[in-house]
Each structure stands twice: as structure tokens, then as C-alpha cells.
Amino acid sequence: MMARAxxxxxALAFSVLFIVLPVAAIxxxxxxxxxxxxxxxxxxxxxxxxxxxxxLTALIVVPVNIVFGLAAAWAIARFRFxxxxxLLVLIEVPFAISPIIAGLCFLLVYGAYGPVGGALQPLGxxxxxxxxxxxxxxxxxxxxxxxxxxxxxxxxxxxxxxxxALTLGASGWQVFRLVTLPNITWPLVYGAILxxxxxxxxxxxxxxxxxxxxxxxxxxxxxxxxxxxxxxxxAAFAAATVLALLALVTLVLRGIVDAIQPARGAxx
Amino acid sequence: MPALQTxxxxxxxxxxxxxxxxxxxxxxxxxxxxxxxxxxxxxLFWQLAQLGPxxxxxxxxxxxxxAALRITITAAAAATLVNGTFGLILAWVIVRYRFRGRAALDxxxxxxxxxxxxVAGIALVALYSENGWIGSLxxxxxxxxxxxxxxxxxxxxxxxxxFAVRAIQPLIEELDPDEEAAARTLGASPAQxxxxxxxxxxxxxxxxxxxxxxxxxxxxxxxxxxxxxxRPFETEVASxxxxxxxxxxxxxxxxxIAGTLLGLSLILLVAINVAQTRIYRxxxxxx
Numbered sequence: 001m002m003a004r005a006x007x008x009x010x011a012l013a014f015s016v017l018f019i020v021l022p023v024a025a026i027x028x029x030x031x032x033x034x035x036x037x038x039x040x041x042x043x044x045x046x047x048x049x050x051x052x053x054x055x056l057t058a059l060i061v062v063p064v065n066i067v068f069g070l071a072a073a074w075a076i077a078r079f080r081f082x083x084x085x086x087l088l089v090l091i092e093v094p095f096a097i098s099p100i101i102a103g104l105c106f107l108l109v110y111g112a113y114g115p116v117g118g119a120l121q122p123l124g125x126x127x128x129x130x131x132x133x134x135x136x137x138x139x140x141x142x143x144x145x146x147x148x149x150x151x152x153x154x155x156x157x158x159x160x161x162x163x164x165a166l167t168l169g170a171s172g173w174q175v176f177r178l179v180t181l182p183n184i185t186w187p188l189v190y191g192a193i194l195x196x197x198x199x200x201x202x203x204x205x206x207x208x209x210x211x212x213x214x215x216x217x218x219x220x221x222x223x224x225x226x227x228x229x230x231x232x233x234x235a236a237f238a239a240a241t242v243l244a245l246l247a248l249v250t251l252v253l254r255g256i257v258d259a260i261q262p263a264r265g266a267x268x
Numbered sequence: 269m270p271a272l273q274t275x276x277x278x279x280x281x282x283x284x285x286x287x288x289x290x291x292x293x294x295x296x297x298x299x300x301x302x303x304x305x306x307x308x309x310x311x312l313f314w315q316l317a318q319l320g321p322x323x324x325x326x327x328x329x330x331x332x333x334x335a336a337l338r339i340t341i342t343a344a345a346a347a348t349l350v351n352g353t354f355g356l357i358l359a360w361v362i363v364r365y366r367f368r369g370r371a372a373l374d375x376x377x378x379x380x381x382x383x384x385x386x387v388a389g390i391a392l393v394a395l396y397s398e399n400g401w402i403g404s405l406x407x408x409x410x411x412x413x414x415x416x417x418x419x420x421x422x423x424x425x426x427x428x429x430x431f432a433v434r435a436i437q438p439l440i441e442e443l444d445p446d447e448e449a450a451a452r453t454l455g456a457s458p459a460q461x462x463x464x465x466x467x468x469x470x471x472x473x474x475x476x477x478x479x480x481x482x483x484x485x486x487x488x489x490x491x492x493x494x495x496x497x498x499r500p501f502e503t504e505v506a507s508x509x510x511x512x513x514x515x516x517x518x519x520x521x522x523x524x525i526a527g528t529l530l531g532l533s534l535i536l537l538v539a540i541n542v543a544q545t546r547i548y549r550x551x552x553x554x555x
Contacts, residue, residue: 003458004365011361012369014354015376017402018426022391023379025401029394071296079290090301093309096533098487099385100507101312101526104514108523109311116307139304162287172288201384203490204507208514221386221490228390228494237394240387247382251375 026244030237041238049215050223051242054200056131057219061138061199066192069146074180076147077154094143102140103208110136129211134219137205142195149191150184157183186261190254197250201243312530315523327524332500333509337528340506343417344485347424352478355432356470362433363440377433380426385490392423393494415497420505423492424485431484435477439470469551472544479540483533 031038041047072091076084094102110117110127117127127133157180165175181188203221210217218226220243227236316324327333362374380388396403396413403414413419443466451461489507497503506529513522 007357007361008365008367010354011358011373014358015373018422018429019376019379021401022388022395022426023383025394026387026391068296068300071293072300074289075293075297078287079285079294081290081294087297087301090305093305096483096537098489098507098526098529098533100489100510101487101530102308104510104519104522104526105308105312107514108315108519109308113519114311136304139300140308143301143304159287166286166288175287176289197382201382201387203384203386207489208511221384224386224390225494236390240390243384243387244391247379247384247387250382251378254378255375 023244026237026240030234030241032237033234037234038238038241041235042242044235046215046218047220047223047227047235047239050218050220050239053131053134053216053218054220057134057138058196058199060135061142062192062196064139065142065146065195065199066188068143069150069191069195070188072147073150073154073184074176077151078159091147092144094140099141099202099204099206100208103137103205106133106137106140106205106209128209129213130217133209133211134206134217137209138199138202141202141205142198145195145198146188146191149187149194153184153187154180186257190257193250193253193257197247200246312523312526315519316527319520319524323520324524324527327521328528332504333506333521333525335501336504336506336509336525339417339420339502339504340486340529341532343420343424343505344482344488346421347428347485348478348482350421350425351429351432351481352474355429355436355477355481356474358429358433359436359440359473363437377430380428381430385427385488386494388426388491389423389494392419392426392491396422396495414495415499416503419495419497420492420503423495424488427488427491428481428484431480432474432477435480436470436473439473443469468547472547475540475543475547479536483536486529486533 030041072087075081076088097105107128108114110133112118112121112126112128120127127136161179161183162175165179170178201221202219203225206219207222207225210219210222212218212222212226214226220239224236224239224243227233227239319327328337358373358377362370362377383391393414394400396406396419398404398407398412398414400414406413411418413422447465448461451465452458456464487507488505489511492505493508496505496508498508506525510522510525510529513519513525
């Protein structure tokens with residue numbers, strides 16, 4: 001009984017000290033000068049431009065990630081081919097790589113001095129230090145999210161229903177839309193939520209390839225650093241509250257999806 | 269990519285799976301993985317290969333680089349130690365005890381995953397700097413957290429705690445309470461029961477959790493740079509030095525440091541895998 005009380009106290013103390021207080025500190029600092037200052041900071045043109053760029057990035061990255069995740073999960077779950085395991089490992093690799101190193105890798109290949117970037121340069125195509133660069137590294141860091149949620153569901157649901165539908169004359173797309181998709185809806189939504197959160201919040205990788213042009217290639221996480229280094233702390237914390245709120249919404253959405261689909265485990 | 273299509277065509281003919289879409293789905297997957305994962309990684313390896321061993325050693329043995337690596341590795345080790353301990357406690361409390369706020373605690377553990385790293389960074393600096401809630405309490409005691417090594421440890425702890433908790437949690441859920449009860453009936457003390465019966469079964473999760481936590485900490489950037497102070501030789505982490513070298517267009521130096529971090533991470537991940545296989549084999553053998 002004693003151990004129980006001590007352990008619960010330790011767990012609560014740790015989570016309050018390390019997790020709750022930092023988030024509470026952001027909101028306190030952001031509203032230190034009143035709600036008027038917060039609204040002024042969030043609607044400041046550079047910050048608004050950063051919000052627009054962040055949303056635009058997520059709007060491009062997440063649908064691509066969904067298409068890729070579905071295609072990869074379908075190929076890996078339903079077929080056997082040489083290199084299947086290697087493919088699975090490669091898709092998971094971005095999880096193990098530091099964002100800064102990811103950004104570096106993209107500069108080395110797609111930058112103006114890299115083999116691909118250098119070849120496209122004479123054609124007037126620039127891949128790094130603009131929206132394209134930000135989208136490319138965001139695709140890298142979000143790569144496994146949808147696939148790793150959909151794959152287990154697809155493996156469990158089995159192919160019998162799909163075979164039956166095919167035998168009854170359904171086309172490939174009909175089978176996918178009417179038989180496969182309903183079995184993997186929630187894992188798909190779950191993966192898409194995680195990918196959205198990551199695409200919106202990515203900092204390290206984007207900071208390497210963004211070019212950091214004020215009001216143009218600054219995403220919201222980068223804008224926080226910029227404002228902070230400008231000693232514009234209220235604005236920095238105000239921008240941080242927007243992202244912190246999005247993070248809390250992500251957690252709530254995850255909780256709702258978990259509740260709708262109680263079968264899934266608590267994997268991070 | 270005609271060659272690829274031929275291969276895929278040959279494969280689908282050979283397998284004769286009645287399900288459609290192999291060509292399309294594998295085509296999309298291979299194209300994406302090649303452009304987004306494989307080619308960029310190959311770029312780093314190509315750059316490292318061009319560098320050669322002597323240039324690599326020259327860059328890595330630079331005092332500032334060595335200092336950054338030392339600071340990063342020691343801080344990551346300290347953060348991992350904290351996360352191993354509290355990861356186990358948090359996972360245990362969440363699985364084994366029922367109390368008011370348990371669900372909230374369980375959800376809170378995921379917050380560091382969901383929170384963008386730059387937000388975590390300025391949150392921690394707001395808390396631990398000399399005019400922050402905690403920093404102002406520690407300042408009179410002569411303890412400086414922000415802009416010091418300790419601050420780096422705290423930032424790394426924050427971003428990697430979920431890895432530790434979520435790797436240990438499922439193993440606690442699978443524990444058989446009857447085994448613990450049996451040990452107690454046979455006269456083992458609670459401590460003996462925990463160390464001899466429970467702990468060995470949790471070891472694979474603790475290994476994975478601390479390993480992932482260490483790898484994440486080695487590469488952590490966003491959360492660290494706000495609180496670190498970033499003074500060369502003192503509070504500059506390796507990932508920041510990579511970005512500094514990139515800003516100077518010194519791609520070889522950036523690649524050498526990045527390659528070192530990546531090499532360390534890979535060795536560790538492989539070591540964990542090997543150790544885990546051994547533990548499971550021993551557990552199976554003992555059963």
C-alpha cells in the first residue's frame with residue numbers, strides 16, 4: 001500500500017513537473033499582456049503568413065502520405081515479393097533519423113550542389129529553400145505514419161472477403177472501396193491525424209531546407225524561433241499557443257478514435 | 269521506369285495472386301521510397317564515401333566537434349537514465365493502479381510526441397530560465413538549469429519520455445499476476461519478487477524504451493537549442509553543429525558529424541535487437 005502511494009506520487013510529480021508545467025507556462029506567458037496582445041501577435045502579417053504556409057504544407061503532405069501509406073500497406077500485406085522486408089525497414093527508417101540529418105540528406109541530393117538539384121538548376125527548377133523543399137522533408141519525416149497504422153489492420157482483416165467480391169464480379173477499385181476501405185477506416189484516420197500533427201509541427205528538418213525568408217518560407221514552428229531570437233517573446237509564446245492547442249486537439253482526436261475502436265492497442 | 273515495370277509485371281505473373289493492384293501499389297510505394305528515403309540517404313553515404321577516412325577523422329577530431337559529441341552523448345545518457353527510471357514508474361502506475369486522474373496521466377504521456385519540438389523548447393526555457401516558475405526557485409540555490417548542460421538533459425528527457433513508457437507498458441500488461449503471487453507465497457519479499465520475477469520479463473521493454481529514448485536524444489534539436497544556450501565547447505549539441513556547418517556551406521563537415529551520430533544510433537539499434545533476441549531465447553528456454 002505504501003509502495004502504491006509513493007509510486008503514484010512520483011508518477012504524478014514527474015508528469016506535472018516535466019509535462020504539465022511547461023505547457024501551462026506557454027499559455028501564461030502568451031497571455032501575460034492580456035488577450036488583446038495575444039490576438040495582435042497571432043494576426044501579425046508575418047505570423048499569419050507562417051500559419052498559411054504551415055497549413056498549405058500539411059494540405060499537400062498529408063494526402064500524399066495517405067496515398068503512399070495505402071499503396072505501401074496494400075502491396076506489403078497482400079503480396080509476397082523479393083525485397084518486401086527491406087521495403088518495410090526503409091519505410092520505418094525516417095523514425096530513427098534525426099530531423100537535422102534528414103534535412104542535410106535532402107540538401108546533399110536535391111540542393112543546388114547535389115546531383116539532382118544541380119541537374120535541374122539549368123532548367124530553372126529549384127527544389128530547396130522554398131515550399132518544394134519544405135514539402136519534401138515533411139514527406140520524409142511523416143513517411144511511416146499512415147502505413148504503420150493501416151498495415152496491421154489490413155493483415156488482420158484478411159483477404160477472403162476481397163476474393164469473394166472479385167469472384168462475384170467486382171472490379172479492383174470496387175473491391176478496394178467497398179470491401180477493403182471500410183475495414184481500415186479508423187487506422188487510416190488515426191495515421192492521418194499523426195501525420196498531420198507531424199507535418200504541422202516539424203522543426204529541425206524544415207529549418208535546414210526552408211531558406212528562412214521572413215514572411216515567405218517560415219513555417220509556424222520556425223516563426224517561433226525567429227520571434228524568440230528577436231526578443232519578441234510575447235509573440236513567440238502566442239505563436240506557440242496555436243501549435244500547443246493543435247497538439248492538444250490531436251490528443252483529443254486520438255482519444256476519440258481509440259474510444260470508437262477499442263480493439264487497437266496503445267502504441268505510440 | 270520501364271525496367272521496374274517489367275520486374276513488377278514478372279512478379280505479378282509469377283505469384284498469380286487473384287487480387288489486383290500489385291503493379292500500381294508497388295509502383296507508387298517504390299517510387300516514393302526511392303525519391304523520399306533511399307536517394308537522400310544514399311546522398312549522405314556518398315558524401316561520406318567521398319570524404320575518406322583521413323578527412324573524416326580530421327573533421328571529427330576537431331576540438332569543437334569532439335566537445336559537441338561529448339556534451340550530446342553525456343546529456344543523452346543522463347536523459348535516458350531518468351527516462352528508464354520514470355518510464356518504468358509511469359508505465360507501472362498506469363497499468364497496475366486505479367486512481368483518479370489515471371486516464372489523464374495516460375494521455376499526458378503522449379503530449380511530448382504531439383507537441384512540436386520548438387514549442388517544447390520555448391516552454392522549457394520559460395519554465396527553467398531565471399525568471400521562470402522553477403528557474404526562479406532554483407536560482408537562489410545556485411542551481412542553473414537553463415543555458416547549461418542540465419537544461420539539455422531536461423529537454424531530451426521531455427521529448428523522449430513517451431518512448432520509454434510506451435515500450436514498457438505492454439509488457440506490464442502481459443505480466444501474469446499469479447507468478448508474483450506464487451513467488452510471495454513461497455516466501456519471497458516484495459523486493460525479491462520484483463527483481464527476480466517481474467524485472468526479467470520487463471527487461472526487453474526497458475531495453476527498447478531506453479534505446480529508443482537514447483537514439484531520439486542523440487539527434488534532438490528543436491527542444492534543445494532554446495534551453496541549451498549554445499555556447500561552443502560548453503552547451504553546443506552535435507545536431508546544432510551540423511546546422512551551423514550547413515549554414516557555412518561546409519557540407520563535408522556537416523556530413524561527417526551527421527554520419528557519426530547516425531552510426532552511433534545504428535550500432536545501438538542493432539545491439540538492442542541482438543540483446544532482445546538473446547533475452548527472449550533465455551526466457552523461452554527457462555519456461
